[in-house]
Amino acid sequence: MPERFVHPYLDFLHKVSLPLRYIGGEWGAIKKAHSNCDVTFALVFPDTYEVGMSHIGSCIIYDMVNSEGNLCAERCFAPWTDMEKELRLRGERLRTLESFTPLASFDVVGFSLQHELSYTNCLNCLELGGIPLLSEERNEGDPIVMAGGPCALRPEVMAPFIDLFYVGEAEAGLLDILRTIGNMKRKGASRLEILNELQKLPFVYCPIFAKRRKDEASGFLVPDRVYAERVYVKELSGTGLVHNHVVPWARAIFDRLSIEIARGCSEGCRFCEAGFTYRPARERRIGEVTKNAIHALLNTGFDELSLSALSPADYPALSKLARALSKSTLRLGVTLSISSLRAYGVPEDVLLALRGVRTTTLTLAPEAGTERLRNVINKNVTDEELIEALSVASKLGFQKFKLYFMVGLPTETMEDIEGIGRLCLRALRALRQNGKRTRLTCSLSIFVPRPHTPFQWERFAGENEVREKLAFLRHFLHKTPIELRLPSFETSMLECVLARGDVRVSKAVMEAYKLGARFDNWEEMLRNDLWDRAFSLAGVNPDDFTRELPIDATLPWDGIDPLVSKDFLLKEKERAYKEKPLAPCEKP
Numbered sequence: 001m002p003e004r005f006v007h008p009y010l011d012f013l014h015k016v017s018l019p020l021r022y023i024g025g026e027w028g029a030i031k032k033a034h035s036n037c038d039v040t041f042a043l044v045f046p047d048t049y050e051v052g053m054s055h056i057g058s059c060i061i062y063d064m065v066n067s068e069g070n071l072c073a074e075r076c077f078a079p080w081t082d083m084e085k086e087l088r089l090r091g092e093r094l095r096t097l098e099s100f101t102p103l104a105s106f107d108v109v110g111f112s113l114q115h116e117l118s119y120t121n122c123l124n125c126l127e128l129g130g131i132p133l134l135s136e137e138r139n140e141g142d143p144i145v146m147a148g149g150p151c152a153l154r155p156e157v158m159a160p161f162i163d164l165f166y167v168g169e170a171e172a173g174l175l176d177i178l179r180t181i182g183n184m185k186r187k188g189a190s191r192l193e194i195l196n197e198l199q200k201l202p203f204v205y206c207p208i209f210a211k212r213r214k215d216e217a218s219g220f221l222v223p224d225r226v227y228a229e230r231v232y233v234k235e236l237s238g239t240g241l242v243h244n245h246v247v248p249w250a251r252a253i254f255d256r257l258s259i260e261i262a263r264g265c266s267e268g269c270r271f272c273e274a275g276f277t278y279r280p281a282r283e284r285r286i287g288e289v290t291k292n293a294i295h296a297l298l299n300t301g302f303d304e305l306s307l308s309a310l311s312p313a314d315y316p317a318l319s320k321l322a323r324a325l326s327k328s329t330l331r332l333g334v335t336l337s338i339s340s341l342r343a344y345g346v347p348e349d350v351l352l353a354l355r356g357v358r359t360t361t362l363t364l365a366p367e368a369g370t371e372r373l374r375n376v377i378n379k380n381v382t383d384e385e386l387i388e389a390l391s392v393a394s395k396l397g398f399q400k401f402k403l404y405f406m407v408g409l410p411t412e413t414m415e416d417i418e419g420i421g422r423l424c425l426r427a428l429r430a431l432r433q434n435g436k437r438t439r440l441t442c443s444l445s446i447f448v449p450r451p452h453t454p455f456q457w458e459r460f461a462g463e464n465e466v467r468e469k470l471a472f473l474r475h476f477l478h479k480t481p482i483e484l485r486l487p488s489f490e491t492s493m494l495e496c497v498l499a500r501g502d503v504r505v506s507k508a509v510m511e512a513y514k515l516g517a518r519f520d521n522w523e524e525m526l527r528n529d530l531w532d533r534a535f536s537l538a539g540v541n542p543d544d545f546t547r548e549l550p551i552d553a554t555l556p557w558d559g560i561d562p563l564v565s566k567d568f569l570l571k572e573k574e575r576a577y578k579e580k581p582l583a584p585c586e587k588p
């Protein structure tokens, strides 16, 4: 008789919130015998199960690695604080969801670094998984700790904790890395020999081999040369599709089937890091999208299909695709949605198809309240086009609308802030002409100057200035039915410091982790008092990384080539200050 499986957390699963996060065994999960695999790979998403299971990139990697007979990928997510407490109390390890193997027993542990506020969770996963936190403290027998995702393009703050950064799209080279590790391990190569071999790949950055110097212009500690350049797949069709979906137990944040229809974006908004670091724009063929979507819907039972892309409205045949899919989605009772919409030029038939069988929220992102400021940030849309887009959608039956704006943008004045309020009021009036029950939300965020963008040298706006602008808008929209969503200044500022930090900031991450910082991107979890202490213990002044940066400085992220030249970014910054948008034909 086969031995009965006993979950290693069985004795305390009932003591934690949402035990479903830790039990594995979902429909579509893949379990392979490690003894039959050349390399075992733990794919760690440093946030909760519900957040991680919504991440399309992780689904692609899981499917891609497991499609190789001799490789195996297993999932692991950051434990919530109650589970962390139980694990520590019992000296129990953090384990993967497929074979319940502790992270320390894998050949490779790979983090998906989507944003900076997950850094303390990464350290927690390492320690609970039984892996030394610092790369230099790891020995033979410890896994190789990799990190990929957007943060790998600005790696210095995490450099001491990571053995190898993978810079770019996983489909372009991750399997090569895993195969090389497998081959070299078989031949008895040491960790250092393996890393030394892998660092020869152009898209790999191994911080232990890096040299740094102090930059005179900025005072930052910066890499002494370019160590890696971003890699990407030339053709999207035929790659990056998930053939086997894992259906989550607990309700995922985005509880739907996502199909990536395009990658990259040619809009060139000057604040947008993704717009510059996922170039060039590429589309998936319609036939491939529809075939994969219908197959996956029938196999998973999801009741919503999301067409995912940075800017889905730029998909050249969006109407045709929506028409091709809507017959099947209606028949299956599935809602069709898209991840986000730019504010104009969306054909009516697409909106009709998106309206689907349930009422969905239509989200538009004008980002700035006046056309002048939209020219500065290169968001090429007029007030008229926005109002027209909203009116059309409202006539077609949409009832919930959300408008996204930023405050603290370069050159912003109070006139631009008032412009946000005025545009929202105008939008509400236009929407209410078609239906009294329309709901409009104005969602604000604070501009963070991000690496590898034309605004990478800009300052992060001061606290008093931001609070004054937010208070003005609160007052302006007070007594209107518009719901105003305000951002957290502290969260945005921390994001800025961790995004633009040099290697010294890693000490603050370590201190914050030791003091108990976890899930820093969860507003209710962010502890500013801990971070203030951490910066002070690490001897790091956060203001050094939020101020305006000198144009001639070498920056901490200059060790990575994003394949967009600094000259181009600089020209774009100059054009921004002249309030000149960039015509599509001028975009690289």
Ligand code: SF4
Residues within 6 Å of the ligand: 265, 266, 267, 268, 269, 272, 273, 274, 275, 276, 310, 311, 342
């Ligand atoms: S349209 Fe969206 S994804 Fe594209 S550059 Fe602008 S903000 Fe970024």
